[in-house]
Amino acid sequence: MLEMKNVTKIFNPGTVNEKLALDNFSLTLEDGDFVTVIGGNGAGKSTMMNAIAGVWSIDAGQIIIDGTDVTKLSEHKRARFLGRVFQDPMTGTAASMGIEENLALAKRRGRSRFLKTGISKKEREEYKEKLKILDLGLENRLTTKVGLLSGGQRQALTLLMATLQKPRLLLLDEHTAALDPKTAAKVLDTTEYIVTRDHLTTLMITHNMRDAITHGNRLIMLMDGKIILDIRGEEKKKLTVEDLLHKFEAASGEEFANDKVILG
Amino acid sequence: MNILNLLNALPGAISQGLIWGITAIGIYITYRILDIADLTVDGSLCTGGAVCIVMVLSGQNIYISMLAATLAGMTTGFVTGIFHTFMGIPPILSGILTQLSLYSVNLKIMGKANQAINVDKYDLLVSLRYIKGVPFYQNPIFIVSVSIILLVILLYWFFGTELGCALRATGCNSNMARAQGINTNLSKVLGLMISNGLVGLSGALLAQYQGFTDINMGRGAIVIGLAAVIIGEAAFKRIFHNFGFKLIGVALGSILYYLVLQVVIWLGIDTDLLKLLSALVVAFFLGIPYWKRKLFNTGYALKKGGNNHA
Numbered sequence: 001m002l003e004m005k006n007v008t009k010i011f012n013p014g015t016v017n018e019k020l021a022l023d024n025f026s027l028t029l030e031d032g033d034f035v036t037v038i039g040g041n042g043a044g045k046s047t048m049m050n051a052i053a054g055v056w057s058i059d060a061g062q063i064i065i066d067g068t069d070v071t072k073l074s075e076h077k078r079a080r081f082l083g084r085v086f087q088d089p090m091t092g093t094a095a096s097m098g099i100e101e102n103l104a105l106a107k108r109r110g111r112s113r114f115l116k117t118g119i120s121k122k123e124r125e126e127y128k129e130k131l132k133i134l135d136l137g138l139e140n141r142l143t144t145k146v147g148l149l150s151g152g153q154r155q156a157l158t159l160l161m162a163t164l165q166k167p168r169l170l171l172l173d174e175h176t177a178a179l180d181p182k183t184a185a186k187v188l189d190t191t192e193y194i195v196t197r198d199h200l201t202t203l204m205i206t207h208n209m210r211d212a213i214t215h216g217n218r219l220i221m222l223m224d225g226k227i228i229l230d231i232r233g234e235e236k237k238k239l240t241v242e243d244l245l246h247k248f249e250a251a252s253g254e255e256f257a258n259d260k261v262i263l264g
Numbered sequence: 265m266n267i268l269n270l271l272n273a274l275p276g277a278i279s280q281g282l283i284w285g286i287t288a289i290g291i292y293i294t295y296r297i298l299d300i301a302d303l304t305v306d307g308s309l310c311t312g313g314a315v316c317i318v319m320v321l322s323g324q325n326i327y328i329s330m331l332a333a334t335l336a337g338m339t340t341g342f343v344t345g346i347f348h349t350f351m352g353i354p355p356i357l358s359g360i361l362t363q364l365s366l367y368s369v370n371l372k373i374m375g376k377a378n379q380a381i382n383v384d385k386y387d388l389l390v391s392l393r394y395i396k397g398v399p400f401y402q403n404p405i406f407i408v409s410v411s412i413i414l415l416v417i418l419l420y421w422f423f424g425t426e427l428g429c430a431l432r433a434t435g436c437n438s439n440m441a442r443a444q445g446i447n448t449n450l451s452k453v454l455g456l457m458i459s460n461g462l463v464g465l466s467g468a469l470l471a472q473y474q475g476f477t478d479i480n481m482g483r484g485a486i487v488i489g490l491a492a493v494i495i496g497e498a499a500f501k502r503i504f505h506n507f508g509f510k511l512i513g514v515a516l517g518s519i520l521y522y523l524v525l526q527v528v529i530w531l532g533i534d535t536d537l538l539k540l541l542s543a544l545v546v547a548f549f550l551g552i553p554y555w556k557r558k559l560f561n562t563g564y565a566l567k568k569g570g571n572n573h574a
Contacts, residue, residue, distance in 0.1 A: 075443075076441075090437075097432060105429060105441075108426055
């Protein structure tokens with residue numbers, strides 16, 4: 001479903017701030033894989049996602065989504081393959097537009113936009129049904145401006161938008177990190193529900209080791225732009241946070257220094 | 265200080281306000297919807313006037329001339345859009361570059377710094393001579409009001425279409441727009457074209473109305489337009505929530521601006537100072553949201569997502 005082959009990305013090349021963010025990075029995802037991604041700050045997690053999404057072009061390597069080489073495609077052209085939810089709840093939605101208008105924008109992802117009406121009556125009914133899944137009462141507030149919603153509500157809505165048309169690949173970039181624990185748990189539950197229901201191939205970055213272990217069928221850990229741990233199948237099911245810490249130390253040769261990851 | 269002088273001047277002020285209202289609606293589209301302060305308008309207003317007058321002088325039909333003026337305006341917006349999206353120049357600088365180049369272009373269109381047209385010899389749609397003593401359907405206030413209503417209906421429809429929604433999303437949150445597969449560069453170019461097309465049309469009407477086009481007629485158009493947008497929003501924000509009515513509110517704001525201007529002139533202020541006053545008033549009102557946020561820490565919930573300035 002996704003193939004990243006020897007992807008390299010260097011930020012600020014030739015300056016004192018030069019940073020090798022992805023180092024000959026390769027990753028292959030099978031159809032239906034739900035992969036959780038952990039790693040410290042600056043490990044390359046978000047860089048990996050932005051490389052897939054095409055926020056900027058990569059310096060070397062190749063990215064293939066569902067058989068299509070997207071390496072040279074611009075961000076908006078790749079969007080038809082991808083559903084994306086960002087860390088900042090402000091990023092995923094248009095604040096000055098209504099809930100239904102945001103959903104209608106997502107519904108048309110990857111299609112040509114011309115002078116047809118922005119939202120049809122039939123769609124409104126569909127959105128009402130889909131919003132009920134979130135269990136936030138948004139189904140009765142279709143015309144409410146998204147800017148008036150809470151961060152959790154906006155993340156849940158962004159998640160719904162990302163999966164409104166089945167994406168080939170769902171990218172979740174720490175989408176619960178900015179939320180309070182209760183809201184985060186709810187958004188994560190909804191994520192699990194939708195991913196399982198639609199059998200979505202998913203990449204989820206998280207700061208929380210427990211979440212990374214509980215969810216998905218494969219876990220990868222990144223450090224310095226490389227995958228240093230790759231655990232899947234039965235081995236992942238039996239994994240504990242302690243195991244993970246030991247494995248990290250063995251793989252990296254240093255102690256895990258990020259409290260937020262351990263305690264989060 | 266004869267009050268009759270003021271009353272006599274009011275219909276003229278309303279007509280001018282309405283004609284500038286079309287410019288203001290154009291500026292609303294770039295400034296409020298696309299989140300771009302587009303300085304092209306200072307040049308494209310004159311381009312519209314010049315194209316219209318020169319075509320009419322050469323014997324063209326007035327409607328065709330006005331359509332050509334609109335298209336000329338759209339072309340100027342296209343150029344600014346290309347400067348911004350294709351060449352990566354910041355939007356304000358892109359507008360300034362187009363504006364400056366239009367100074368030469370406008371001179372070439374007109375052949376000299378100004379071009380007069382006599383309403384008695386040519387068949388014009390609006391003229392300040394028609395303010396009084398003509399049937400109502402020839403009165404510029406009536407004609408421009410009807411034009412504005414038609415334009416607002418057209419814009420209301422457009423911004424409800426898929427393409428219009430894409431444009432609004434681009435202005436609101438360009439990161440989100442790209443993630444939803446919207447070509448934000450295309451949206452910006454399109455928005456600038458629509459906006460400057462309206463400004464060109466407004467210039468064509470203004471040139472007919474005053475009976476001449478002048479190389480300096482667009483100077484400060486962006487400020488007048490912004491003033492109209494701000495006044496319109498401040499005066500009608502509690503009444504007009506619907507997008508179409510907001511646009512009407514902007515046009516009414518432009519009328520209010522010209523009425524106030526007329527009163528200020530009537531009060532006997534040195535007219536040389538008018539542009540200074542306009543700029544200061546606009547600066548004051550543009551500063552209000554910033555100070556509101558600073559003092560009361562409000563408005564966070566409606567803050568736009570992400571960094572939209574490409």
